[in-house]
Amino acid sequence: MIPLLRHIFRTGILTEPLQAPDEGPQRELERLHDELLGILGRALTIREVDAGSCNACELEVHAMNNPYYNLEGRGIKFVASPRHADMLLVSGPVTKNMENALLRAYECTPDPKLVVAIGDCGCDAGVFGKSYASCGAISDVLPVDVRVPGCPPTPLAMMQGILAAVRQAK
Amino acid sequence: MQLCSFPAIDFNRQPGVGAPVWRGRAANGDELHSFARAAREVGARITAIWGSDRRAQGQGYRLQCVFGIESGHAWLSLDLPAEAPSYPDLADLFSTANRMQRATRDMVGIATIGGDQRPWLRHGGWPEGWYPLRHDAGEPPTFQNRPTDYEFVQVGGEGAHEIPVGPIHAGIIEPGHFRFSVVGERVLKLEQRLGYQHKGVERLFVGADFARGAQLVGRVSGDSSCAYAWAYADAVEAACETAAPPRALALRALMLERERVANHLGDLGALGNDAAFAFGLTQFLRLKEDWVRLNARLFGHRFLFDRIVPGGVAVDVDAAGLAAIVEQCGAIETAVKELRGLYDEHPGLQDRFVTTGIIDRDLAQELSLSGLAARATGMLLDGRAHRQGYTPPPPYMALGVRPATDERGDVAARVAVRFDEIFESLRLLRLLAVDLPGGALRVEVAPVAGGAGLGVIEGWRGEVAVGVEIDAAGRLARVHPHDPSWQAWPALEFAVLRDIVPDFPLINKSFNLSYSGVDL
Incomplete structure (x- = not known):
């Protein structure tokens, strides 16, 4: 136990201020947290749905929870069930084989709900396009509030997309 | 011959x-x-x-x-x-x-x-009898997307029941369906139904040029982008009877090893987390973030997408960049050594890892397993390493790669192999960085009409193979990317048989297989 605690102590706090390209550092994080509380009166819960990605978007979604970005420390939490979620974070393209499951997840998410499409494939079907096996972008299947392009989008871009969706809903 | x-x-x-x-x-x-x-x-x-x-x-x-x-x-x-x-x-x-x-x-x-005639990739989104890769397939007939029933193998007997899981899983992971047959908490049978990620990649290759092919192949399974891109480049170069220059081969290896370390770091953290050791996740994800940030700084992409292309590589690294790589290898090695000590000494973690999810060497052989899952049963099989009758391709030929193995075949073995492979990759990265050959980064690849080639690369999971056929006009007639997960998914069905349902997430993570790579 002692080596473990020593390691934790030595690592320290790594969480970085969330920087928006057009704004000064530091402020953005606090504002995000304040806005979230103002809008929702509580934390934001997200159900991530992979509707057909190559799995790179999911690697970056995981990265949002690393200590540098520390999404959960900002009151934003990934949940297991869409019934517990305020927001669906969806990567694409939406495959034919996932279309029904994605629609059911959307129906299970309580209103008012937000949908954020992530990745080039989620935004406009990307390199895969529409085909016999692909329904295309998330917005071809669901109403989408915010799109976060990138192949894959960086953790920072996704965090800004989540914030933008919350702002819009205000 | x-x-x-x-x-x-x-x-x-x-x-x-x-x-x-x-x-x-x-x-x-x-x-x-x-x-x-x-x-x-x-x-x-x-x-x-x-x-x-x-x-x-x-x-x-x-x-x-x-x-x-x-x-x-x-x-x-x-x-x-x-x-x-x-x-x-x-x-x-x-x-x-x-x-x-x-x-x-x-x-x-x-x-x-004869044999099993159940559909695999077709779930009901297009009609039976319409085959997407036939040259005269055209557009699919208008068809309502209704999921078809799938005939899972039934398990009978008193108290036996089924637990259906997926396609959307509880965590942040790709979709797939697992059908557990259980008595109480004991797993009697697991049958997977995959194909949910099928987005028609193979058809997109038909008629594409080499550059578009490279873009697609790097997105077959995002966590193995370098392995796919290199296997595809090898296949195209073989089909066109050319070869990438030495500097390009060394840079490809450099990127492939960086991809391997990134994935192993992430998996080791996730494995700790699945055994309720959140400390492990935090520590390893921090190291992984440092690692991919250097990728972004030196190569322009966190996961090195689109950097390996037919004929060579699309990016160069200068001396300062190579020095940064060597320096980072030292820092990561020190940190991972310390974390390994903490993992090894943690009784709760070892209790979950040891004897969980066992597959033995005979089964690995029976299932044609490759990669880290095979090496974790004691097999000395690594496409980068010399073995009896086999010489690895350059630049590995000259690096003397020491494959990591462990005889136990359980989660603990797959954890140990990941640790050892990180250290070996760090050694290889240093060797590559201090002795990077000079010369060209890329040669032109002139298409050879009717040519065909196969590339095989030892990715972080195992053997990634890409087969390429070129048409009369010099464009891609057919490309088949093949993930080692094809063999490893069935291994997972066996690995859970001696364990209980709550062990499944841990066992699954110890393999960390690709869905997109097999669903195509």
């Missing part, structure tokens, strides 16, 4: 500098089956099966089978008549051929004689 003591088929070495591939043709289905039997008897593995439609060239269909043999890979093709495209079932010899054969039928409409 004769392979696997099978005299009837003459094999020839494929040109190029990639991993050794021997190409041959079977005269008929019986000869294919006899070769497969002879191959099995000498301990060969089935690596990949796919089909192509060659009717537009005035031929029939072609079945392609790749076997992993002692000296590399044997690529055997069998021409099938247009009117009756069928071939003998190979699943009686290599059980993991089952899903590959079913996918081949769904995609091209060439089927086995």
Whole structure:
């Protein structure tokens, strides 16, 4: 136990201020947290749905929870069930084989709900396009509030997309 | 040349500098089956099966089978008549051929004689009898997307019941369906149904140029982008009888090893987390973030997408960049050594890891397993390392790669192999960085009409194989990317049998298989 605690102590706090390209550092994080509380009166819960990605978007979604970005420390939490979620974070393209499951997840998410499409494939079907096996972008299947392009989008871009969706809903 | 003591088929070495591939043709289905039997008897593995439609060239269909043999890979093709495209079932010899054969039928409409005829990739989104990879398939008929019933193998008996899981899982992970048959908490059977990630990648390659092919192949399974891009580049270069220059080969290896370390770091953290040791996740994700940030700084992409291209590489690293790599290797090595000590000494963690999710060496052999899952059963199989009768391709040829193995076959073994492979990759990265050859980064690849090639790369999961056929106009006629997860998913079905349902997430993570890579 002692080596473990020593390691934790030595690592320290790594969480970085969330920087928006057009704004000064530091402020953005606090504002995000304040806005979230103002809008929702509580934390934001997200159900991530992979509707057909190559799995790179999911690697970056995981990265949002690393200590540098520390999404959960900002009151934003990934949940297991869409019934517990305020927001669906969806990567694409939406495959034919996932279309029904994605629609059911959307129906299970309580209103008012937000949908954020992530990745080039989620935004406009990307390199895969529409085909016999692909329904295309998330917005071809669901109403989408915010799109976060990138192949894959960086953790920072996704965090800004989540914030933008919350702002819009205000 | 004769392979696997099978005299009837003459094999020839494929040109190029990639991993050794021997190409041959079977005269008929019986000869294919006899070769497969002879191959099995000498301990060969089935690596990949796919089909192509060659009717537009005035031929029939072609079945392609790749076997992993002692000296590399044997690529055997069998021409099938247009009117009756069928071939003998190979699943009686290599059980993991089952899903590959079913996918081949769904995609091209060439089927086995007998054997499992359930669809695999087609879930009901397009009609039966319409095959996306036939040259005259055109647009699919208008069709309502209704999921079809799938005939899972039923388990009977008192108290036995089923737990359906997925396609959307509880965590942040790709979709797939797992059907557990259980009594109480004990797992009696697990049957997977995959294909949810099927986005029609193979059809997109048809008629594409090499650059578009590279873009697509790097997105077959995002966590293995470098392995796919390199295997594809090897295949294209072999088909066009050219080779990437030495500096490009060394940079490809540098990127592949960086991809391996990134994934192992992430997995080691996630494995700790799945055993309720959140400390591990935080620590390893921090190291992974440092690692991919250097990727972004030096190569311009956190996961190194689109950096390996046919003919060479699309990015160079200067001396300062190489120094940064060497410095980072030292820092990561120190941190991972310390974390390994903490993992090894943590009783709760070891209690979950040790004896959980066992597959033994015989089973690994039976399932044609490759990569870290195979090495975690004691197999000395690594495409980067020398072994009896096998010389790895450059630059690994000169690096003396020491494959990591562990005899235990459980979660603990797969954890140990990941740790050892990180240290070995860090050693290789230093070697590559301090002695990077000079010269060109890329050569032009002039398409050779009608050419074909196969590339095989030891990715972080295992053997990634990409087969390429070029048409008369010099464009891609057919590309088949093949993930090692085809063999490892069935291994997971066996690995859970001695354990309880709550162990499944941990066992699953210890393999961390690709869905997109097999669903295509």
